[in-house]
Amino acid sequence: MTAKKSENFERPDGRKLDELREFEAKVGIIPNADGSAMYKSGDTIAIAAVYGPKKMHPQHSQDPEKGTLRCTYNMNSFSVSERIRPGPSRRSTEISKITEWALEPVLMLDKFPNMVVDVYINIIQADAGTRCAGINAAAMALAHAGIPMRDMVSSVSVGKLDKTIVVDLSKEEEDYEEGEGPTDIPISMTHSGNITHFQLDGKIEIKQLMEAIELARKSCEKIYEVQKQALKDSIDLTGGED
Amino acid sequence: MGGEEIEITPDVTAERIRKYLEQEKRFDSRKTDEFRELTIEQNVSKKAEGSVRVKLGKTEVLVGVKMETAAPYPDSPDKGNLMVTAEFLPLSSSRIELGPPKFDSIEVGRIIDRVIRESKFIELEKLCIKEGEKVWTVFIDIYTINDDGNILDAAGIGAVAALKLAKVPKYDEKEEKVLYGEDEGKLPLRKMNPFTITVHKIGKHLILDPTREEEDVSETRISVGSSDGIIHSLQKGDSGYFRDSKIL
Numbered sequence: 001m002t003a004k005k006s007e008n009f010e011r012p013d014g015r016k017l018d019e020l021r022e023f024e025a026k027v028g029i030i031p032n033a034d035g036s037a038m039y040k041s042g043d044t045i046a047i048a049a050v051y052g053p054k055k056m057h058p059q060h061s062q063d064p065e066k067g068t069l070r071c072t073y074n075m076n077s078f079s080v081s082e083r084i085r086p087g088p089s090r091r092s093t094e095i096s097k098i099t100e101w102a103l104e105p106v107l108m109l110d111k112f113p114n115m116v117v118d119v120y121i122n123i124i125q126a127d128a129g130t131r132c133a134g135i136n137a138a139a140m141a142l143a144h145a146g147i148p149m150r151d152m153v154s155s156v157s158v159g160k161l162d163k164t165i166v167v168d169l170s171k172e173e174e175d176y177e178e179g180e181g182p183t184d185i186p187i188s189m190t191h192s193g194n195i196t197h198f199q200l201d202g203k204i205e206i207k208q209l210m211e212a213i214e215l216a217r218k219s220c221e222k223i224y225e226v227q228k229q230a231l232k233d234s235i236d237l238t239g240g241e242d
Numbered sequence: 243m244g245g246e247e248i249e250i251t252p253d254v255t256a257e258r259i260r261k262y263l264e265q266e267k268r269f270d271s272r273k274t275d276e277f278r279e280l281t282i283e284q285n286v287s288k289k290a291e292g293s294v295r296v297k298l299g300k301t302e303v304l305v306g307v308k309m310e311t312a313a314p315y316p317d318s319p320d321k322g323n324l325m326v327t328a329e330f331l332p333l334s335s336s337r338i339e340l341g342p343p344k345f346d347s348i349e350v351g352r353i354i355d356r357v358i359r360e361s362k363f364i365e366l367e368k369l370c371i372k373e374g375e376k377v378w379t380v381f382i383d384i385y386t387i388n389d390d391g392n393i394l395d396a397a398g399i400g401a402v403a404a405l406k407l408a409k410v411p412k413y414d415e416k417e418e419k420v421l422y423g424e425d426e427g428k429l430p431l432r433k434m435n436p437f438t439i440t441v442h443k444i445g446k447h448l449i450l451d452p453t454r455e456e457e458d459v460s461e462t463r464i465s466v467g468s469s470d471g472i473i474h475s476l477q478k479g480d481s482g483y484f485r486d487s488k489i490l
Binding site for chain 2: 030031033045048051072074076077078079081083086120121124125126
């Protein structure tokens with residue numbers, strides 16, 4: 001195998017290999033919710049709302065040692081080209097669980113025994129990376145709701161297109177067909193560097209996977225700064241509460 | 243059932259709403275027949291054939307139009323199909339729980355379906371691809387983002403606005419495939435502006451565009467779907483009653 005020089009690889013939208021799509025974060029978008037946020041990356045838009053902590057029902061689901069985080073990921077029927085039938089699917093059920101696993105490590109849930117914190121994520125427009133956008137929005141919404149957190153969580157999808165490692169794949173890149181095709185690696189991590197969510201599908205060698213994780217680390221740092229700024233802005237504008 | 247966490251408008255607030263109405267007043271200083279500020283943002287999802295965000299005060303809904311090909315119904319072999327669904331997302335209010343669609347959301351979908359269908363706003367006869375075999379189905383999907391009352395009227399405005407923006411996707415007859423992203427021009431609509439308006443009765447008083455708190459105090463309501471002075475749909479909702487025709 002003669003590896004093509006990565007530097008010569010051209011992304012369909014002309015981005016640099018380590019360049020994120022244009023991204024934006026906003027906090028406090030749903031007045032009814034205890035906390036809410038929007039995260040947009042390119043044409044992918046996710047919103048999240050937090051309700052709670054509140055008493056867990058039914059009672060037998062209560063955990064007397066710590067509170068429960070419950071995440072629900074849902075795509076709008078018109079967020080993609082082929083309409084999605086409303087209601088949960090196998091895919092959305094899995095992503096909901098993965099989102100819980102990604103966020104739980106930073107939450108101080110031991111402060112809320114027998115309680116539940118509900119996080120609802122809704123994808124308005126999808127162009128790949130929706131689970132990562134959802135996690136980014138949810139992490140901000142939890143902070144906005146005042147749930148005690150040890151750290152922030154930032155999420156990004158890195159990938160390998162043929163032999164080249166790139167960050168924040170678009171749908172067009174996810175469907176890349178040349179050479180070794182696409183490998184999609186969504187990763188979430190805390191600001192201190194703990195990886196709380198890690199998935200992959202495609203084909204990749206360990207050495208390149210390490211490279212991909214390094215790229216995710218650098219990218220999450222950029223996302224973290226934007227999340228932090230959005231949270232600060234929400235306080236400056238509204239005095240912290242609606 | 244976990245009812246204790248659900249925030250219901252307290253009795254004192256309800257009492258105050260009724261008292262204010264005695265003097266034709268409302269908490270937000272609106273007149274009884276005055277709507278909250280309406281904003282419509284276009285094309286909130288590029289993947290939809292047409293989509294909008296509608297805000298009525300703090301109430302917010304997203305409405306999107308999607309189109310697919312399907313077999314026609316046996317009683318209309320040469321006409322397109324229409325399907326309206328509403329999802330009350332738990333994201334939009336602490337009162338909404340996860341689970342199969344509850345009555346509220348089903349009713350919103352059905353009332354909006356009726357005004358659009360009965361007013362013949364969409365020229366469904368132009369959405370036939372092959373008679374008896376293949377027609378377009380127009381889906382109107384409604385999502386609540388923040389529920390501060392009167393989701394129904396906001397959704398009705400959104401449905402019409404989204405339809406007006408909608409473009410018919412290209413259909414490749416040879417491959418029998420829809421080419422999303424390419425279009426064949428605007429969705430054929432008749433020149434009219436159908437809408438749904440819901441009148442609520444609180445004591446002797448009638449109000450429009452209630453907030454969540456006012457909706458809680460409402461005894462009964464009537465939703466009127468109309469266009470150009472013609473009434474196309476009616477629904478009296480909730481178990482109260484009214485006796486004068488003033489409500490129309």
